[in-house]
Amino acid sequence: MIKTNYHMHSTYSDGKAEPEAYVKTAIERGFSSIGFSEHGPTKFIKHWELKAEKVDEYIGEIRRLKNLYSDKIEIYCGMELDYFPGIEENAFSKHDIDYVIGSIHYFPGQDGEIYGVDCKFEEFKKTIFDYFEGDIKAMVHEYYYRIIQMIDKFNPEMIGHFDLIKINNNGQQFFKESENWYKDEIMKVLEVMAKKGTMFDVNTGGITRGFLSDPYPSPWILKNGARLKIPVVLNSDAHTPENIEGNFESVREIMKLSGYKSKMILREGKWEEVPLK
Ligand SMILES: [Zn+2]
Ligand SMILES: [Zn+2]
Structure with missing residues (x-):
């Protein structure tokens, strides 16, 4: 398999190493291309985001490494x-x-507070109970509805960890992915992605960090994605250089079993389809 990874966080946001350390590891391990994806700044002050005043420095540093x-x-x-x-x-x-x-x-809440999706269990429960009044279906709906809004408005190249909402749903304690209402929410987004050509960030980070046994998105979602010809990018959401290819082999097998024969990579600045072998 041609090795690539376009979902990596360095010390410019919440990663643990400087960008150059990722570059050196990627070269050692035979990657053909990589991309950095720091959390961009927002109006909310969060410790894990790239600072607005650091954006130019970040872009400059990655360009410097690109040339070097x-x-x-x-x-x-x-x-x-x-x-x-x-x-x-x-x-x-x-x-x-x-x-x-x-x-x-x-x-983001009306009160200026942030109600987490990507968070620990207790904070996730606070989002369900304080922000959605205990209505998990409302939370799931809002999560996927916002992905559709985001695609309609901004058309990003790929959707990060598509079903992140399952991060604290181990044992399916809040919802069952096999239920029709959940499937309906997913299928509505997949139809929009298929129409727009939006790619999946097939993300191994939840497995590597020990939260989950499946990638984002779940295998049954990937099966539907393959059927609808939604392109896939295999990424590890690395926060350390060691995790640059975390669980790539096992997740590639899941992708193949789901019906994917190719993945997307960047080559000379363009997204290109290559075999998933
Ligand atoms: Zn993320
Ligand atoms: Zn990330």
Whole structure:
């Protein structure tokens, strides 16, 4: 398999190493291209985001590495951007970057508080009970509805960890993925993605960090994605250089079993389909 990874966080956001450490590891392990995807700045102050005043430095540093290592590996500069209603009109287009991963990590409350999706169990419960009045179906609906809004408005290249909402649903304690109402929510988004050509970030990060046994998205969602010809990018959501290819082999098998024969990579600045062998 041609090795690539476009979902990586360095110390510019919440990763644990400088960008160059990822580049060196990627070269050692035979990657053909990589991309950085720091959490872009928002109006909310969060410790895990790239600071607005650091954006130019980040882009400059990735471009510097791109040139420095151009004979060994292709390096791209992306961002993982959060969507929420009321976000500024140019939020996804104002930075001079190569691609955007569109994600929903939280719901901003009226009170200025952040209600987490990508969070620990207790905080997740607070989102269900304080923000959605205990109505998990309402939370799931809002999560997927916002992905559709994000695609309609900003058309990001790929959707980050598509079904992140399952992060605290081990043992299916809050909802069952096999229930029709949940399937209906998913299928509505997949139809929009298929129409727009939006790619899945097939994300191994939840497995590597020990939260989950399946990738994002779940295998049954990938099966529907393959049927609808939704393109896939295999990423590890690495926060350390060691995790740059975490669980790539096992998840590639899941992708193949789901009906995928190819994945998307960046080559000379363009997304290109390559065999998943
Ligand atoms: Zn994310
Ligand atoms: Zn990420």
